[in-house]
Amino acid sequence: MSHQITHLGAEHCVTGSCHLLQVNGLNILIDCGHAQGRDAALPFEEWPLKIENIHYLFLTHAHIDHIGRVPDLILRGFSGEIVSTRATKALVIPMLEDAMSFSELSSAEVDRVLRQLEALSRKIDYNTVYELKQDLRVKCGQAGHILGSCFLRFEWDNPPFSVVFSGDLGASHTPILPDPAIPDPCDLLIMESTYGDRCHQKREERVHNLGAVLTHALSDGGKVFIPAFSMGRTQELVYEIDRLFSEQHWQEVFPQLRDAQGRIPVVIDSPLGLKIVDIYADLAEFWDQEAQELFRKGEHPLDFEGLFSARDGKAHQQVLDMHGPAVIIASSGMCSGGRIVNHLREGLGEPGNDVLFVGYQAVGTPGRDILKYGRKPNGYVRLRGKKLFIKAGIHQLSGYSAHADQRDLLNWVNAIPEKSKQIKLIHGDPDAQQHLRTLLRQQGYHVE
Numbered sequence: 001m002s003h004q005i006t007h008l009g010a011e012h013c014v015t016g017s018c019h020l021l022q023v024n025g026l027n028i029l030i031d032c033g034h035a036q037g038r039d040a041a042l043p044f045e046e047w048p049l050k051i052e053n054i055h056y057l058f059l060t061h062a063h064i065d066h067i068g069r070v071p072d073l074i075l076r077g078f079s080g081e082i083v084s085t086r087a088t089k090a091l092v093i094p095m096l097e098d099a100m101s102f103s104e105l106s107s108a109e110v111d112r113v114l115r116q117l118e119a120l121s122r123k124i125d126y127n128t129v130y131e132l133k134q135d136l137r138v139k140c141g142q143a144g145h146i147l148g149s150c151f152l153r154f155e156w157d158n159p160p161f162s163v164v165f166s167g168d169l170g171a172s173h174t175p176i177l178p179d180p181a182i183p184d185p186c187d188l189l190i191m192e193s194t195y196g197d198r199c200h201q202k203r204e205e206r207v208h209n210l211g212a213v214l215t216h217a218l219s220d221g222g223k224v225f226i227p228a229f230s231m232g233r234t235q236e237l238v239y240e241i242d243r244l245f246s247e248q249h250w251q252e253v254f255p256q257l258r259d260a261q262g263r264i265p266v267v268i269d270s271p272l273g274l275k276i277v278d279i280y281a282d283l284a285e286f287w288d289q290e291a292q293e294l295f296r297k298g299e300h301p302l303d304f305e306g307l308f309s310a311r312d313g314k315a316h317q318q319v320l321d322m323h324g325p326a327v328i329i330a331s332s333g334m335c336s337g338g339r340i341v342n343h344l345r346e347g348l349g350e351p352g353n354d355v356l357f358v359g360y361q362a363v364g365t366p367g368r369d370i371l372k373y374g375r376k377p378n379g380y381v382r383l384r385g386k387k388l389f390i391k392a393g394i395h396q397l398s399g400y401s402a403h404a405d406q407r408d409l410l411n412w413v414n415a416i417p418e419k420s421k422q423i424k425l426i427h428g429d430p431d432a433q434q435h436l437r438t439l440l441r442q443q444g445y446h447v448e
Helices: 070-075 086-101 107-120 203-218 233-246 248-253 271-282 289-296 313-321 339-347 366-373 406-415 430-442
Strands: 003-009 018-023 026-030 056-058 081-085 121-124 129-131 137-142 150-156 161-165 188-192 223-227 266-268 307-309 326-330 354-357 380-383 386-389 393-396 422-426
Touching (some): 086 271, 107 121, 233 271, 326 339
Parallel strands (some): 266 326
Antiparallel strands (some): 150 161
8 A cells, every 4th residue: 555644734843733644545634733823734725635535533632732623624524534532532522612612613613513523423442453444454552641642553554564643642650641651663653742852850849849839829828820721731730739738748848738738729710621620530540540549549639628619700700809828720821811811910919929830831922921021020911901010929830741751752762662664753843853853863763
């Protein structure tokens, strides 16, 4: 079988993932995501085939930069199978519902997309080989990035060939999630390289830094605002705050937090984040061994005394009106919208409050401006047209990333039983790709 692979998005950038595998007349799309910021994905009009001729759409996971253009794909005539793991299927619906609520789609178009998502979806299990059309075979493996994430291995005969699409690989020892599995050997490895040029803090160090910031921030009785992405980051924070508040080891390190559980409210003020927490809780069979062991002991990894949910507007207003000390986790992660903006408008001007950033803040976002100007005299930010002087404490923690770092990526490649004959790096900025490419070549890999 002859084959061709075309990268329609995220070839040399981080967002907008979309890749086309064509084998013996079969057209397979791997992801179809939104490009964000300065990144770009190829417009539909410039694709090398008609959308109605795509037979399969495989989704590696449910982040918007991998699924965000699926509604447009459907509305433009896609009618093939949409293939994903069961957990990804459960997460795709609320993620796209939320994204479409901010789009220009009519209610009729939204309904059509949701009906087609249900009608066209096919769920697959990890580590099981599935036969596709034209004698193609596919197997997915655990990617450890978010719940349900996977890498994909396609293979066919005449002549024999195999290709692995890594999807997004997770960092080792991520809370709740298993570490990435190792794929079978392949002729071509198409691999993400988001952090190909850097290494993260280790988890123990990250939790320690979170505890130190919370101890300092809560000592004056104020509020701690944590802007966080609804999927992945919010669930990790809930898990690790619970560990800080309840585990003996951390109570010895931070005695000030010993009585925090039940005394200091932790509020998830994000409707989408709460939906995702509920889905994570319903899919416990996909958790890692640590989280499952806690659950067996009667300690829910995503729930604890003093954790509260603000599901509607009335509850949100109550959280706005409440006094500290309190920890408030709200989206959006870059403060460009969502309920976090209301909290910051109310609380940035109070010296007793703190803002804790745990994620990347893109250039041009309010979050980036708060980080840049928040520690300067008379620093200010504009939120929804209002000029706000920043008197709250500003903190940033690194290490909260759902992506494998350079060390993880190299370990993953080297763990494959036989060296991949060729590696193609995608899903990374040019500098990150160049750093990783150099290291892989030094280890004897042929990297495009």
